[in-house]
Amino acid sequence: MLIEVNNLSKVYKTKLSLIKSHNESIKAVNDASFNVDIGEVVGLVGESGCGKSTLSRLIMRLEKPTEGYVNFRGRDIWSLKGEEIKSFRKNCQIIFQDTMTSLNPNMKVLDSLLEPLNNHYNISKNEKIKKIEDIISFANLKNEILTKYPLDISGGERQRINICRALLLEPEFLICDEIISSLDVCTQAAILNMLKRLIKVNSMGVLFISHDISAVKYLCSRIMVMYKGAIVEKIDNEDKAYNIKNSYTKKLIASIPINNPNKRVKV
Numbered sequence: 001m002l003i004e005v006n007n008l009s010k011v012y013k014t015k016l017s018l019i020k021s022h023n024e025s026i027k028a029v030n031d032a033s034f035n036v037d038i039g040e041v042v043g044l045v046g047e048s049g050c051g052k053s054t055l056s057r058l059i060m061r062l063e064k065p066t067e068g069y070v071n072f073r074g075r076d077i078w079s080l081k082g083e084e085i086k087s088f089r090k091n092c093q094i095i096f097q098d099t100m101t102s103l104n105p106n107m108k109v110l111d112s113l114l115e116p117l118n119n120h121y122n123i124s125k126n127e128k129i130k131k132i133e134d135i136i137s138f139a140n141l142k143n144e145i146l147t148k149y150p151l152d153i154s155g156g157e158r159q160r161i162n163i164c165r166a167l168l169l170e171p172e173f174l175i176c177d178e179i180i181s182s183l184d185v186c187t188q189a190a191i192l193n194m195l196k197r198l199i200k201v202n203s204m205g206v207l208f209i210s211h212d213i214s215a216v217k218y219l220c221s222r223i224m225v226m227y228k229g230a231i232v233e234k235i236d237n238e239d240k241a242y243n244i245k246n247s248y249t250k251k252l253i254a255s256i257p258i259n260n261p262n263k264r265v266k267v
């Protein structure tokens, strides 16, 4: 199994008052368990604040869980040391909603793409540039973009560059956290198509997080529904006769415009 999430919980302590020392605990992730296998695209939907991004940070080893653990290829990610952590960083990539998050505004696109290759590959600069040009053309971008700065290109182009940057490292596991939310509908569709092609070519495991249930249905073989930190439903997207138990999921599924695939629904 590529990724195993076992009874994962994350509790945050937040101050209720700036003056008095009143603290409150928020269970952002509550006893989540699921697996993602090689070549599998698993969707995660749920309303804003239900814990999707917290769950991604826990899986990416960016935050420690309060309880539970995550295994990557059978190893607890917090038991990894030195070179193993570096290898985990290469093999598990995340792309965020904010298209500027991973790009340094002061670096040309080419340098932002060279950076991960410099950190993880011992190959010549020409070989690195060849890899970059190949993936850029696969993403339907022209080489001129490499000489531009992130602020001089569109949000859709920046998100394509972010996807290229993550996939240049040929990761085994990828998390996409709301990567199309800030883009217009046409750009969303183009990026989803590009992602679908790249996933097929690279046979990665993917956790695709979105408010857009139509996008999730388009990409994923399984869909998980999160509500108030807990995974309340797991749906097999290939099973058309959904056997939905949870009332929140029923509302979500009922909102899918079956006869109008171009209409997107946000949750």
Ligand SMILES: Nc1ncnc2c1ncn2[C@@H]1O[C@H](COP(=O)(O)OP(=O)(O)OP(=O)(O)O)[C@@H](O)[C@H]1O
Pocket: 012, 013, 014, 026, 028, 046, 047, 048, 049, 050, 051, 052, 053, 054, 055
């Ligand atoms: N570092 C933190 N400290 C305190 N509380 C936090 C922290 N990070 C997240 N939370 C809280 O945890 C809950 C889950 O937040 P999270 O960002 O994971 O939700 P989300 O499902 O990704 O939402 P959205 O769809 O809006 O991105 C929220 O109540 C949030 O305020």
Ligand SMILES: [Mg+2]
Pocket: 052, 053, 054, 177, 178
């Ligand atoms: Mg989020």
